[in-house]
Amino acid sequence: RLEGVWDTVRKDGKLTADNIKTPMREIRRALLEADVSLPVVRQFVKSVEETALGTKVLKGVRPDQQLVKVVNDQLVELMGGQQQDLNDPKDGPQVILMAGLQGVGKTTACGKLALALQKRNKRVLMVATDVYRPAAIDQLVSLGERINVPVFEMGTDAKPAEIARRGLAKARAEDFDAIIVDTAGRLQIDANMMSELREVQATVQPSDTLLVVDAMTGQEAAGLVKAFNEAAEITGAILTKMDGDSRGGAALSVKAVSGKPIKFVGTGEKLEALEPFYPDRIASRILGMGDVLTLVEKAEASIKEEDAAEITKRMLSAKFDFNDFLKQYKMVSGMGSMGQIMKMLPGMNQITEKQLNEAEKQFKMFEALINSMTPEERTNPDLLAKTASRRRRIARGAGRIEVDVTNMIGTFGGMRAKMQSLSKMMKMGGGAPGMP
Numbered sequence: 001r002l003e004g005v006w007d008t009v010r011k012d013g014k015l016t017a018d019n020i021k022t023p024m025r026e027i028r029r030a031l032l033e034a035d036v037s038l039p040v041v042r043q044f045v046k047s048v049e050e051t052a053l054g055t056k057v058l059k060g061v062r063p064d065q066q067l068v069k070v071v072n073d074q075l076v077e078l079m080g081g082q083q084q085d086l087n088d089p090k091d092g093p094q095v096i097l098m099a100g101l102q103g104v105g106k107t108t109a110c111g112k113l114a115l116a117l118q119k120r121n122k123r124v125l126m127v128a129t130d131v132y133r134p135a136a137i138d139q140l141v142s143l144g145e146r147i148n149v150p151v152f153e154m155g156t157d158a159k160p161a162e163i164a165r166r167g168l169a170k171a172r173a174e175d176f177d178a179i180i181v182d183t184a185g186r187l188q189i190d191a192n193m194m195s196e197l198r199e200v201q202a203t204v205q206p207s208d209t210l211l212v213v214d215a216m217t218g219q220e221a222a223g224l225v226k227a228f229n230e231a232a233e234i235t236g237a238i239l240t241k242m243d244g245d246s247r248g249g250a251a252l253s254v255k256a257v258s259g260k261p262i263k264f265v266g267t268g269e270k271l272e273a274l275e276p277f278y279p280d281r282i283a284s285r286i287l288g289m290g291d292v293l294t295l296v297e298k299a300e301a302s303i304k305e306e307d308a309a310e311i312t313k314r315m316l317s318a319k320f321d322f323n324d325f326l327k328q329y330k331m332v333s334g335m336g337s338m339g340q341i342m343k344m345l346p347g348m349n350q351i352t353e354k355q356l357n358e359a360e361k362q363f364k365m366f367e368a369l370i371n372s373m374t375p376e377e378r379t380n381p382d383l384l385a386k387t388a389s390r391r392r393r394i395a396r397g398a399g400r401i402e403v404d405v406t407n408m409i410g411t412f413g414g415m416r417a418k419m420q421s422l423s424k425m426m427k428m429g430g431g432a433p434g435m436p
């Protein structure tokens with residue numbers, strides 16, 4: 001649906017408020033048509049716009065491709081970023097409690113999860129607490145038979161919390177790795193269902209309370225997760241019936257509206273039809289532009305490599321001025337981690353986290369100081385050593401004192417000397433240890 005929307009951006013050299021207008025309008029429409037809730041759409045469009053305008057179009061990449069990447073990254077973010085697996089407590093079994101309205105696919109999801117856990121070599125016990133319909137217990141039992149997973153049940157006369165308690169005791173006594181507790185649903189949220197759910201929850205202290213939601217309910221799905229989460233705290237959702245003609249909007253809104261991740265999606269009636277929810281895969285499926293994303297990611301990686309190579313070269317040459325110093329800092333912070341670069345430098349591999357933080361703070365100050373230098377001073381560091389009035393002016397401009405400038409010159413000088421001797425070493429024979 002989004003295929004044609006990037007065209008207006010293609011011809012220009014960069015992303016502007018003007019040329020992203022049409023694609024943004026189309027994205028907005030596509031999301032609304034996919035049943036994403038309006039506040040989520042608004043927030044999404046706004047953050048894409050903001051990010052796009054602050055994004056540089058990389059070498060070898062067209063602006064429309066760059067925009068696809070921005071939209072993709074924001075989609076991933078919207079859906080919670082990383083895939084979230086089941087919680088796995090170190091002591092005792094995984095206890096998974098299923099919640100949700102009637103007919104959404106809870107009992108089926110119990111069987112699906114049991115099978116998935118079994119494939120991870122876990123011994124699973126299922127527990128039937130839907131005491132309102134005898135058929136519900138039979139359904140779980142027959143699912144269990146198909147995959148060879150035992151079901152603990154006490155018929156329809158016992159109370160759900162009591163069944164759950166006994167089920168957990170059995171699992172502990174017999175050393176099961178996981179128990180999955182099926183519960184009864186109602187047609188809509190009501191106080192009885194919630195208090196029953198909370199009672200079971202309090203009894204078994206689940207490692208996961210998963211709300212099973214039918215994707216076909218569209219916009220309402222996200223709201224339902226929110227309401228359930230407020231009434232009985234959940235750890236995530238399972239979105240079922242994604243194979244049907246649902247428009248998929250729930251997948252985009254659940255996290256944004258409820259703060260809880262979708263952990264799995266159900267994609268069919270078979271017990272194999274359960275998939276972990278991967279925000280990045282869903283996003284690229286939505287955009288249908290996997291190739292473009294790969295292209296931009298490659299460009300990003302190669303720019304980083306070029307920068308690193310260039311800086312290394314300059315660092316090792318005699319011309320290591322304040323611009324290089326600053327550029328190095330900028331590149332390093334652009335990579336998100338001082339540590340990576342520091343580790344590449346000889347003699348610096350034993351640096352601690354605390355030292356790293358200190359270094360980053362210091363570099364920030366250096367940046368401010370260098371920014372208040374004249375271009376001439378930046379390329380000719382020796383000017384500063386001679387004139388105190390320059391040092392004072394620079395300090396004032398950065399809101400620091402003269403000693404800070406003197407200290408920076410010291411650090412800079414030390415680094416330059418190190419680079420120069422390193423460079424001599426390299427010229428003499430075959431490369432420094434640890435340098436690329």
Ligand code: GDP
Binds near residue numbers: 240242265266269
């Ligand atoms: P419960 O009342 O919440 O326990 O729901 P059930 O597990 O009994 O499922 C209700 C119906 O939905 C059954 O006919 C299931 O086969 C069907 N169902 C469950 N999950 C899915 C799914 O992911 N895709 C499809 N197409 N059907 C599903």
Ligand code: MG
Binds near residue numbers: 107
């Ligand atoms: Mg059921």
